[in-house]
Amino acid sequence: xxxxxxxxxxxxxxxxxxxxxxxxxxxxxxxxxxxxxxxxxxxxxxxxxxxxxxxxxxxxxxxxxxxxxxxxxxxxxxxxxxxxxxxxxxxxxxxxxxxxxxxxxxxxxxxxxxxxxxxxxxxxxxxxxxxxxxxxxxxxxxxxxxxxxxxxxxxxxxxxxxxxxxxxxxxxxxxxxxxxxxxxxxxxxxxxxxxxxxxxxxxxxxxxxxxxxxxxxxxxxxxxxxxxxxxxxxxxxxxxxxxxxxxxxxxxxxxxxxxxxxxxxxxxxxxxxxxxxxxxxxxxxxxxxxxxxxxxxxxxxxxxxxxxxxxxxxxxxxxxxxxxxxxxxxxxxxxxxxxxxxxxxxxxxxxxxxxxxxxxxxxxxxxxxxxxxxxxxxxxxxxxxxxxxxxxxxxxxxxxxxxxxxxxxxxxxxxxxxxxxxxxxxxxxxxxxxxxxxxxxxxxxxxxxxxxxxxxxxxxxxxxxxxxxxxxxxxxxxxxxxxxxxxxxxxxxxxxxxxxxxxxxx
Ligand SMILES: Cc1cc2nc3c(=O)[nH]c(=O)nc-3n(C[C@H](O)[C@H](O)[C@H](O)COP(=O)(O)OP(=O)(O)OC[C@H]3O[C@@H](n4cnc5c(N)ncnc54)[C@H](O)[C@@H]3O)c2cc1C
Numbered sequence: 001x002x003x004x005x006x007x008x009x010x011x012x013x014x015x016x017x018x019x020x021x022x023x024x025x026x027x028x029x030x031x032x033x034x035x036x037x038x039x040x041x042x043x044x045x046x047x048x049x050x051x052x053x054x055x056x057x058x059x060x061x062x063x064x065x066x067x068x069x070x071x072x073x074x075x076x077x078x079x080x081x082x083x084x085x086x087x088x089x090x091x092x093x094x095x096x097x098x099x100x101x102x103x104x105x106x107x108x109x110x111x112x113x114x115x116x117x118x119x120x121x122x123x124x125x126x127x128x129x130x131x132x133x134x135x136x137x138x139x140x141x142x143x144x145x146x147x148x149x150x151x152x153x154x155x156x157x158x159x160x161x162x163x164x165x166x167x168x169x170x171x172x173x174x175x176x177x178x179x180x181x182x183x184x185x186x187x188x189x190x191x192x193x194x195x196x197x198x199x200x201x202x203x204x205x206x207x208x209x210x211x212x213x214x215x216x217x218x219x220x221x222x223x224x225x226x227x228x229x230x231x232x233x234x235x236x237x238x239x240x241x242x243x244x245x246x247x248x249x250x251x252x253x254x255x256x257x258x259x260x261x262x263x264x265x266x267x268x269x270x271x272x273x274x275x276x277x278x279x280x281x282x283x284x285x286x287x288x289x290x291x292x293x294x295x296x297x298x299x300x301x302x303x304x305x306x307x308x309x310x311x312x313x314x315x316x317x318x319x320x321x322x323x324x325x326x327x328x329x330x331x332x333x334x335x336x337x338x339x340x341x342x343x344x345x346x347x348x349x350x351x352x353x354x355x356x357x358x359x360x361x362x363x364x365x366x367x368x369x370x371x372x373x374x375x376x377x378x379x380x381x382x383x384x385x386x387x388x389x390x391x392x393x394x395x396x397x398x399x400x401x402x403x404x405x406x407x408x409x410x411x412x413x414x415x416x417x418x419x420x421x422x423x424x425x426x427x428x429x430x431x432x433x434x435x436x437x438x439x440x441x442x443x444x445x446x447x448x449x450x451x452x453x454x455x456x457x458x459x460x461x462x463x464x465x466x467x468x469x470x471x472x473x474x475x476x477x478x479x480x481x482x483x484x485x486x487x488x489x490x491x492x493x494x495x496x497x498x499x500x501x502x503x504x505x506x
Contacts, residue, residue, distance in 0.1 A: 002027050003271040003494050006260050007239075008247045008286065011039025012476055013466040014276030015230040016067055016483035021274075022237040023071035024487065025496050029268070030239055031260065033246035033432070037231035039276070040431060040438065041476075043224025046418040049315030049373050050366040052224055053422075054438065055476055056357045056375060057088075057192075057326065058217040060210050063480045070484075071237060078229040080220040082362055087216040089324040090185045091407060093332040098185055099324070102215045115179060125176045128163075129209035135159050136206050140449070141478060144485035145471040148450045165203045169195075170337070172202035184330050191379055192475060194306020194439040196342040201445065210477075218325060218362055249286050250275070250463065257462030271494055272462040274486065279441070279453055279469030280305065280434025293459035304447060305382055306439035306474070307344035308424035312376040312400060315418030319372045320358050320409055327407045328355045344379055347387050347396075354378045354400060356407050371417070374409065376400060382424055382435040389423040397421060440468030455482065456489045464490060 005021055007014045010032035022028045036042050040054035058064075061081050068075035086099035096114065101107050104126070111118035139159075150156070164172070169190055173183040187197035189207040219226040235241055246263040250273050259269040275282050280303075283295045331351045333341055340346035360372030367373050378400060381387055404412050424436030431438075441447050452471045457463035466486045468474030 001496070003496055004029070004269070005272045005274060005490065005494075006031065006268060006270040007274045007276055007466075008250075008260065008282070009033075009039060009276030009467075010037035010231060010241060010243075011276045011467060011479075012041065012227070012230060013468070013479040013483055013486075014039070014274065015227075015234050016480050017274055017276070017466045017486045018234045018239045019067065019071050019230070019237055020483060020487040021490060022234065022239045024491055026490075026494075028234075028239045029270075030234065030241045031245045031247050031262065032241065032243050035244050036227075037241065037243070038224060038227025040427075040433075041223040041227050043222060043227065044313075044420070046313070046315055046420055048368045049371070049418050050222065050224065051313040051373055051420070052222045052357075052359070052375060053311075053313075055223050056218075056359070057211075058219060058223075058226075059207070059475070059477050060214050061217055062214070063477050067480055067483070068233065071233070073233055073236070078233055079226060081217040082220055084216050084218055084325050084362070086324055086326075087211055088188075088326040088328060089407075090181075090188070091327070091329050092181050092185070093330060093335070094181075096181055098181065100185070100211065102212055104212070107212075114181065118177065118179065118182070121177050126209070126212070129206065129213075132163055132206055133209060133213070135163070136203065137210075140203075141206075141472045142481050142484075144488055145450050145452070145454070151449065163202070165201055167202040169197035169200045169202050169204055172205055173197070180335055184334050188328055188330070191307075192439050193473060194304075194437065194442040195444070196337070198337045198342055199444060201443070201448070204443070207475075216326065218359065220363060221365060222359065222363060247277075247286060249288065250291065252288060252291055252460065255290060255460050257460060270462075272464060272490060274464045274466055274490075276466050278431075278433045279465065279467060280437070281432045284434070285432075291457070291460045291463065293457070295453070300434070301384075304442035304444055305384070305435050305437035306442055307379045308382040308427055308436040309422070309438050310378040310380045310396060310400070310424075311420075311422035311426075312374075312397065313420040313422075314374040314376070314412065314416055315367060315371065316374060316412060316415040317371050317417050318415045319360060319370065320374075321361065323358050323361075323408045325358055325362055326355070327358070329353055329403070329406050340381075344381050345385050347380055347385075347392065349392075349396070349399065352378050352399075352403075354403065356404065356409060358409075374412070376404070380424055382437040383428050384435050387424065389425050393421060393423060440474040443473055455486045456493070462493075 004027045007030040086101040108119035186208045190200045355377045357375035427433045427436035472478040
């Protein structure tokens with residue numbers, strides 16, 4: 001007989017886990033509070049303009065292909081990915097421009113113009129990372145987390161130590177390049193781990209390598225189309241998706257999960273519950289105290305949560321031809337290695353770094369002909385630092401619009417037709433994200449691997465977590481890897497008889 005599993009939240013992690021569980025033969029129901037799937041990547045429309053809300057950078061497409069293949073589907077039947085070149089254009093505090101690209105010879109040519117020995121230094125770094133991917137990806141990112149001592153076995157240490165994991169990302173890049181443009185340029189992905197390179201382990205240099213090696217991609221129709229594709233695939237596999245159906249709390253008897261109680265008051269019984277709602281939010285809102293284990297309010301306060309993001313989503317009546325899809329301005333302030341710069345504990349109101357996505361050139365479907373959308377992101381403090389956004393929002397908008405020419409977006413103010421703005425408060429309240437910390441838990445040593453919250457809840461039988469808070473981390477790629485681990489744990493704990501293979505009669 002099959003077993004029934006309920007998933008709370010149709011974020012990417014919830015949908016990927018639901019797909020895998022349905023394929024294994026479980027009866028899966030997914031409850032989503034909003035009117036559409038996708039979570040932080042659900043997107044929205046404003047008049048004739050369609051916007052992605054969260055992710056814009058898709059790394060390592062094989063992770064998506066594997067998800068679909070492993071459940072018997074073909075990713076290309078659901079989604080087309082478009083490769084970007086350059087991957088990202090960086091503009092630095094000193095006006096240097098560097099295009100990160102998977103065209104390695106072209107990248108080295110740019111490096112030679114910065115300093116003649118940099119291409120060779122980059123070559124050495126690249127070769128080291130070919131090995132680092134072999135040693136680091138499958139055993140660490142691509143497999144379920146193991147007990148701490150497992151990582152301390154002599155064979156593990158012998159494999160890992162040559163890569164100096166104790167170094168910070170800053171020290172790692174400085175050792176290789178002795179140039180702060182390279183240090184901050186290659187460590188920008190640390191931001192979406194919620195970390196400053198001076199506070200982040202060098203193990204994460206693997207992310208920059210993966211972007212060089214496998215490129216950066218854009219899902220045709222945007223990440224909101226990717227969200228719909230995951231939802232459709234889940235439905236095709238038999239997952240019942242209930243939209244506009246917020247869960248009030250996980251229903252428990254003692255320390256055993258019995259199901260969920262919906263906001264409507266209805267109780268749905270199940271053998272297991274997978275929580276994809278944001279970890280901190282769900283601890284506080286969806287679990288009774290006996291199921292929270294050590295994650296009390298005090299513990300959550302002591303944990304390190306990521307920054308939030310200020311967002312401007314603009315529909316404009318022109319196109320910015322010739323400007324890359326992804327651009328990042330790295331200001332002088334990113335070089336400061338003290339508070340508040342290193343931990344985003346205060347709003348930078350003078351010279352913040354910022355990112356702009358210009359998606360319409362490659363994907364014109366999101367705006368009327370001749371128009372485009374712009375997606376502007378600025379790292380800001382999460383809500384634990386009490387920025388008064390009612391007072392600051394208008395002036396911050398002005399500051400950011402004034403700075404857009406730094407990335408080539410001239411006279412944007414004159415062309416705005418539609419506009420939406422998010423602050424940390426929006427992420428907290430409208431996206432049910434603890435502290436508005438959009439990249440979830442930070443990835444410092446105390447919150448890595450087995451020290452992150454566990455997928456299989458420690459104190460409650462039948463409760464599982466999936467999303468950015470669990471190992472291996474908070475990006476789409478890592479969350480999809482975690483969905484495979486979640487399925488492994490659930491099939492171990494709740495085995496069901498596999499459907500018999502059909503036998504051909506003579
Ligand atoms: C601005 C921004 C930029 C980002 N950029 C990138 C990027 O470029 N690349 C990348 O890989 N990642 C990026 N990320 C991170 C990525 O978006 C997240 O890691 C990912 O969306 C988190 O997925 P999740 O599975 O944890 O679920 P979430 O997206 O957090 O979804 C959780 C779901 O649970 C639902 N829910 C909550 N409470 C309830 C309830 N009580 N009942 C029912 N449903 C509930 C929510 O409505 C939501 O749909 C970005 C995020 C943001 C915000």
